[in-house]
Amino acid sequence: MIHKEAQSSEPILHDSLQSEELLVNMGPQHPSTHGVLRLVVRTDGEMVRETVPYIGYLHRCFEKITESVTYAQGVPYTDRLDYLASMNNALAFCLGVEKLGGFAVPERAAWLRVIVAELNRIASHLISFGTYALDLGAFTPFLYGFREREAILSIFEKLSGGRLLYHYPRIGGVRADLTPEVAGDIRRFLVQMRKAWPEYNELLSENAIFVKRTANVGVISGARAIAYGLTGPCLRGSGVRFDLRKNKPYSAYERFDFSVPVGAGIKGAVGDCWDRYWVRMVEIMESCKIVEQALDGLPKGEIRGKTPRVLKLPKGQVYVPCENPRGELGFYIISDGKTEPLRCKARGPSFCNLSITSEVCRDVLIADVVAILGSIDIVLGEVDR
């Protein structure tokens, strides 16, 4: 109701009412900025006229540090970029180093990497599901999302020893092999996840209030999304069917049968907040499919290839993109023949996805800013690096 008024071209305020523009500072400590993002919002009554994001409050000097330490020592730092998807980050970095160094990865290790990367994708989307509902005022989905996520974390704990930051993919392979116990855990988790998924939809996806808050809000067209360099669910939510796992397969992804969901405007326009949210929800089920196939067909063999103890990569540069839960995470690694890289630039998906905020958060309601920001699903660790 309110929203319809906001979108129509008629002025909301009568001539007799005078309003003053107000600058509102949102963040860096704000419950719905997902970390230390700061937005300066110019408001006119309930309407937002301009949004300027300020980032850098979590700039942890990732690129300088990776230039200063060896390749193997750089892997744990990649874990801490997008701390909700450590497996995927470390995987991208390792793939980059392996490509430049020409190291072969055993088949089994590649499949194990797929399993953990997809499980981590599910975990990350579960957090996104929970916190998005939290942003919009529903607390229960948060508890549901974390319930399933804890099951994944205990699997990862058995595999790698860590709950949040794993350091599991290593250059040339993975850290530890999959034991029958963990495999059983993963299968049990898949059953649990598939049972819980319809619950989630009943709870949130079809919830009338949630749909009102998200459908037709923050619409990003496909062309706009591409121009701003959006990737991942934000790009696919706008109807562009592009997934690096499908379009540029890496690490044995070409072996698996899965589909790439795109936004179809089920509840509103194509590319609105609900579409982006829904792409993530469908991706959870697609990832379950991949994990199941990988468990069924897991090849036997070594889990670590032969890499020298002291890594000295040949001169050259390489850019390796990977599909992170948030989009394209790429590492641009330049080696000049030393034990540490000359330059290691991380192309973070959240960084690029966030850059569209000032474009989308214009002439929307204040409450919509929170809905849009939550649907873009940023992780500040990787925005600021």
Place this chain on the structure above:
Amino acid sequence: MDKSDNNPPQTAEQMLRAAVQDPRDLTRYLTYLNTIKSEGLSTSVMVVPLDAAINWARASSIWPLTFGLACCAIEMMAVGASRFDLDRFGAGAFRPTPRQADLMIVAGTVTYKMMPRVKRLYEQMPEPKFVMAMGACTVGGGPYCKFGYHVVKGIDRFIPVDVYVPGCPPRPEALIDALLALQRKIATGRPIIERYAKPAGGGKDGGAQ
């Protein structure tokens, strides 16, 4: 419970005196309560040293500030969520504003750009306030200590820290343990005595709480 006859025989007055002497020991005044109950003095009146009552209230309803900086904040969220449930210890009510919070869990890397804001948030919190430094970064720079040109090497240089929780990130159990440690620390405070009764000699062991 009522007729506890293994206690040393004391009159109610003696017990009250003993309890007031050391407000840290809640059991003493509980014994006292039982006694006056059994003596039929009163069932609706509780006589408690004010310090003990205040400490008990403070320690059992710590409201943390919703304040996540980096990776550790995710573990902090996990502690508040289904499996670990910080509410069991009375500390699950995360407040979005520092004005309503008692505890600041500095969860994550503090950078130069963020440091003034952390300090400001701390200053905005009402007394008594407590700070928990969660994670290696907050304790001392962590993995970013050596080459991090933009990372604060330890938040305790700028705001007083009550409990340190090392780890990268610390496990939820570690955070719960830290909370229990903080509760123990709060229980040893003597807020009323320190404020109103100047001890002879002026020696004080407590901090500024």
Place this chain on the structure above:
Amino acid sequence: MTMETIHALLRERFGEAIGEWPPPETGDPWIGVKAEAYHDVARFLRDDPALKFDYLRLVSAVDWMGSSGAESAERLSSVLHLYSFARDHEVTIAVDLPRDAARLASVADLWPAANWHEREAYDMMGIVYEGHPDLRRILLPEDWEGHPLRKDYVQPEEYHGIPNV
């Protein structure tokens, strides 16, 4: 289209402004472009119907100081990674810039995605992108001195009373 054909196409169109095609021994190839022609080349890459690079992946700055080998001149590079959703091919463009006067035309008018990437390259490496709509520091505080990703950067002892050690 492979990068070699793209290089041939660019060479034909822009002549000497496009560097030689030396496929490197290891890693990905790239196309060197002179700074003067950079913006025109970028526009051509975006608009040419056969190329149609609609997606800017990355703008990154590289400091080559202290690198081993013959080409270790005192220079910076600004590297542009492009991809085309329409044609499914990619290209890497590198521009060499002098260290003391690193100035380059901005491509933020061609791809809005370049806006933040160029701000970051300015912040970290000190490359000034001319014609950028809003060239400010993005990650570091506004009053920060120096550009930390340069190889000769020295960490300051303190910043507004925050000691570095």
